[in-house]
Amino acid sequence: MLWKVWFLSLLLGVECYTIAQETLLHQDLLNGYNRRIRPGADRTTPVNILASFTLVTLKEFSESDGKIAVVGAFGFSWIDERLAWNPVSYGNDLYSTKVYFEDIWVPKFVNLNPYDNLKRVGLDEMDCVLQDSGRVDFYPPDLYESTCDADVTYYPFDKQKCSLLYYIPGYYSDDINILAESSKFHMDLYEKNGLWEVTETSFTIETTAKNFQVIHLTISMTRRTTYYIAGLLLPIVLMNFIQLFVFLLPVESGERLGFSITVLLAVAVFLTIIQDKLPEASEPNVSLLTYKLLVDMIIGCGMILAVVIGMRFYHRSDDIRVPWILRGFTRCFYLCCTQVNLKQSIKPDEVVEIKSEKPIMGSDEIHIKWNDVGKAFDRVCITFFFLSLVLNNIVYFIIIFS
Structure with missing residues (x-):
């Protein structure tokens, strides 16, 4: 060749x-x-x-x-x-x-x-x-x-x-x-x-x-953004709403305060992780996610404060008379719902004699206990903080994707 x-x-x-x-x-x-x-x-x-x-x-x-x-x-x-x-x-x-x-x-x-x-x-x-x-x-x-x-x-x-x-x-x-x-x-x-x-x-x-x-x-x-959505945003959103379950925990468990503090610390850890990845300078702008987490921290601190106040209601002696303001608050947010549910459960063709520990609504002789005040307070807190978290997340995502 x-x-x-x-x-x-x-x-x-x-x-x-x-x-x-x-x-x-x-x-x-x-x-x-x-x-x-x-x-x-x-x-x-x-x-x-x-x-x-x-x-x-x-x-x-x-x-x-x-x-x-x-x-x-x-x-x-x-x-x-x-x-x-x-x-x-x-x-x-x-x-x-x-x-x-x-x-x-x-x-x-x-x-x-x-x-x-x-x-x-x-x-x-x-x-x-x-x-x-x-x-x-x-x-x-x-x-x-x-x-x-x-x-x-x-x-x-x-x-x-x-x-x-x-x-x-x-x-x-x-x-x-x-x-x-x-x-x-x-x-x-x-x-x-x-x-x-x-x-x-x-x-x-x-x-x-x-x-x-x-x-x-x-x-x-x-x-x-796939990693950040799965590893950052979703855990933060889930932890925020997990905090709401603190108001559903039985007071007798004694775990309410510890639960709320633990979740709040988890949110603080995510805030630290994000701050380590971002520049320290404030120009041109600070990350909107930092502000969102700051609001989440504020809401979490508010939940801890609400838990402490609610525990004081639950542990007060029934010998202490409930003030008229709290009686009205309890009638509005707890006893009214209890009476409505009770009436809806009765069939029209049945004659049932109801013996309830709580007298009929509107009576001046209603005896409201501190335990009832605590339950009413829990209902208001879980509604208020749920709406706060939803509003915080909606505002954040609207600004991001606009």
């Missing part, structure tokens, strides 16, 4: 350059080459640099630290007349070659809004691709980190927009003209992030008032 390849090569006259010819090309190109001087035979004309960005993955976005980190690769292309050659002089087949980043002039972009240390784009031993026309292609991959202030108003249903800014120090737009190859990122190699969905990307060039150009890499993303 190998002899056929040789035969075809001789027959077709295939030419191929050697390592010696490529070595000679490098010596000729870099001999006397000054990498500190930008390309351009006409110094009044800026060098055009075609720029693009390929996004590989969104590695991290931290709301508390105000940090975004992406893995990707820039793409830069420009013409350097000093690096052009005639392929005929080098085996008639040497149309492209590779040189180190540090051996030729390259645009040294730096991050204008770095999260940590200031560093340039590209490493010293990365390769650039040279074409015989003098075109240079440079594709430096890296982990790019920048600051990004998060707006957590609608957390965990929030949307974020971050920009990474890059420019070339020492060069103005009269020296270098940056052109965008595309108005968006190249997403061919993109791998989805588990927490964030990238909804839009933007690649723009802005010329500042100081006459230098800045590359804006803008990423718009939406948080994936």
Whole structure:
């Protein structure tokens, strides 16, 4: 099989350059080459640099630290007349070659809004691709980190927009003209992030008032909410309504106060978890979920206070006369319902003599016990706090989804 390849090569006259010819090309190109001087035979004309960005993955976005980190690769292309050659002089087949980043002039972009240390784009031993026309292609991959202030108003249903800014120090737009190859990122190699969905990307060039150009890499993303709904919001809502069962516990169990405090502590734990994930700054806005949990805490504290007051009613001696205000309160919210239920349970064709411990409503001789006051108070509390929790959750979700 190998002899056929040789035969075809001789027959077709295939030419191929050697390592010696490529070595000679490098010596000729870099001999006397000054990498500190930008390309351009006409110094009044800026060098055009075609720029693009390929996004590989969104590695991290931290709301508390105000940090975004992406893995990707820039793409830069420009013409350097000093690096052009005639392929005929080098085996008639040497149309492209590779040189180190540090051996030729390259645009040294730096991050204008770095999260940590200031560093340039590209490493010293990365390769650039040279074409015989003098075109240079440079594709430096890296982990790019920048600051990004998060707006957590609608957390965990929030949307974020971050920009990474890059420019070339020492060069103005009269020296270098940056052109965008595309108005968006190249997403061919993109791998989805588990927490964030990238909804839009933007690649723009802005010329500042100081006459230098800045590359804006803008990423718009939406948080994936399935985890937060199942692991955060639903447990909070369920715990809120579990608190209401404290008014259904028998007073004799002695567990009312302990039950209400335990559930309130669970809500406080969720509030702590959320605060750890959110930035400490109050601008632009504090998360609405923080306010919701604060209201839940207030309602929970109100339930504890109501439990204490209700226990005092239950444990008062019947020798102490019930004040007229509490008697009216009990008739309205407890005894009236008891009498109505009792009347509805009697069939019309039956004559039943009812001997009740509670006299007929409206009689001045009704003897109301403190235990009746406690039951009336429980009914009012469970209704009031149920409506408060429902209203709190409805208002929160209306604001979030509006």
